[in-house]
Amino acid sequence: MATVLSADRLSVARDAIALDEKAIIADLARLIATDTSFPPGEGYGSFADLMEKLLAPFGFGFRRVAVPKSLWFAGAGSGDGERINLIAERPAATKEVCSLYYHVDTVPPGAGWTRPALELSRDGRRLYGRGTADMKGTIASTLAALRAVERTGMTLRFDPVLLFCTDEEGGLYPGVRYLAEQQMLRGHLLNFNGGAAPRIWAGCFGSIDLMIRVCSRGGHSGDPGSGVNALEEAIPLLQALEELKRRVQLRQSAMPSPPHFEGRPLTALLTIAAASGGQKGSSLPTRFDILVNRRYAPEEDFEAVCAELEGTIAQAMKNSRATKVETRMSGHLAPVSDPTGPHWPRWQAALAQGFGFDPASFRPWGSSTSSDMGWVQRAGVKEILLGGLTRPGCNAHAPDEFTTVDDVVALAQSILLYLSADFNPATPPSKRAGTPEARGRP
Numbered sequence: 001m002a003t004v005l006s007a008d009r010l011s012v013a014r015d016a017i018a019l020d021e022k023a024i025i026a027d028l029a030r031l032i033a034t035d036t037s038f039p040p041g042e043g044y045g046s047f048a049d050l051m052e053k054l055l056a057p058f059g060f061g062f063r064r065v066a067v068p069k070s071l072w073f074a075g076a077g078s079g080d081g082e083r084i085n086l087i088a089e090r091p092a093a094t095k096e097v098c099s100l101y102y103h104v105d106t107v108p109p110g111a112g113w114t115r116p117a118l119e120l121s122r123d124g125r126r127l128y129g130r131g132t133a134d135m136k137g138t139i140a141s142t143l144a145a146l147r148a149v150e151r152t153g154m155t156l157r158f159d160p161v162l163l164f165c166t167d168e169e170g171g172l173y174p175g176v177r178y179l180a181e182q183q184m185l186r187g188h189l190l191n192f193n194g195g196a197a198p199r200i201w202a203g204c205f206g207s208i209d210l211m212i213r214v215c216s217r218g219g220h221s222g223d224p225g226s227g228v229n230a231l232e233e234a235i236p237l238l239q240a241l242e243e244l245k246r247r248v249q250l251r252q253s254a255m256p257s258p259p260h261f262e263g264r265p266l267t268a269l270l271t272i273a274a275a276s277g278g279q280k281g282s283s284l285p286t287r288f289d290i291l292v293n294r295r296y297a298p299e300e301d302f303e304a305v306c307a308e309l310e311g312t313i314a315q316a317m318k319n320s321r322a323t324k325v326e327t328r329m330s331g332h333l334a335p336v337s338d339p340t341g342p343h344w345p346r347w348q349a350a351l352a353q354g355f356g357f358d359p360a361s362f363r364p365w366g367s368s369t370s371s372d373m374g375w376v377q378r379a380g381v382k383e384i385l386l387g388g389l390t391r392p393g394c395n396a397h398a399p400d401e402f403t404t405v406d407d408v409v410a411l412a413q414s415i416l417l418y419l420s421a422d423f424n425p426a427t428p429p430s431k432r433a434g435t436p437e438a439r440g441r442p
Helices: 006-018 021-033 044-058 136-152 175-181 235-248 302-316 344-355 373-378 405-419
Strands: 061-066 084-089 097-103 121-123 126-128 159-165 188-195 199-204 206-215 269-277 287-296 324-333 363-367 384-390 402-404
Touching (some): 006 136, 006 405, 021 044, 021 405, 044 061, 044 084, 044 136, 044 159, 061 175, 084 175, 097 405, 136 159, 136 384, 136 405, 159 175, 175 373, 188 373, 235 269, 235 287, 235 302, 344 384, 344 405, 384 405
Parallel strands (some): 097 159, 188 384
Antiparallel strands (some): 061 084, 121 126, 126 402, 206 287, 206 324, 269 287
């Protein structure tokens, strides 16, 4: 390992990251090829194996923490496999801890891809594959930052603890919730489930997934007799949910909205996300399933939101001939309220220098999307920094998801700056060859 004078270390390390494309792409290819789709969530053990191999050379030790099945299993279709969360930390850590959070699950690849979803492919500066932007690309950035630290002998301001967590993309019990409730989180938290933008995180909405099942008696469609069509019995319920949706979306949040809202407020949301039932034309459907997603603002009360949904269902089905109506919550993320704190100015400065953002362009805004960080706040960790790789049009959760080499490098440089003891947020960045400013990237 080369020893570099402290005054030059940051510039040399940033240039080393910019020249590290081959290793970055190799790391990301291995991350993408390890299938951690949720549902079902069967690849968490294999992903923990991979992370241990990639991080061991940097002196990390490892703890595997499995979420008990009694907490996360919500019935058939809610997932399979052990919920293995990995904590990576250096045994001899003595400094203030910064915990770096990654959710390792991705949404399933889905249809419509023009290239292999679970195989990294490159087109110019773009890197395609499921999880490149959300959020395995952020792990590749972190590995690049750690390599630069090792190569320059850099002294760190914080001891990093890396948290690789399960079930952020859905489910009742995200892994980071379990770690937080078991008091396994240390220090302040740097959450990479955000975007490549000059943003001060103002929080986000909560999310509820509610499964509704309408059951009935079977029969022949040509001679139904005493049979009851579950799909037809569910029509009043669908109409009632649409009416509730109109009322819900009138409720505004005081949380500042994103720039692309152009001044429009954030509002509560209700989505009929899925519906299914029936098998063939000659049979009456005996079951009809509806999945409802409800996004609720931090100002709304969770119990009141649930009671409103249940009341709407009961009222709509009170005169129904259905034999049974069942409801089951299959997913819940709590809202995040004002996650700012004393470490935010340093992280803003690191992002500004890493990505080349104008420091004056940072603005606070929230989102009606959701995060498992709400559970972290409920467990007592209030300050949560936010960064990441998603951008408008990067197809996160959609076919042909991608990030760019430049953004992965920029995030790696931001992480390096934030963790480094040599970083002075008040010092302007130098325009060296490897910096975003020199490359002219906005």
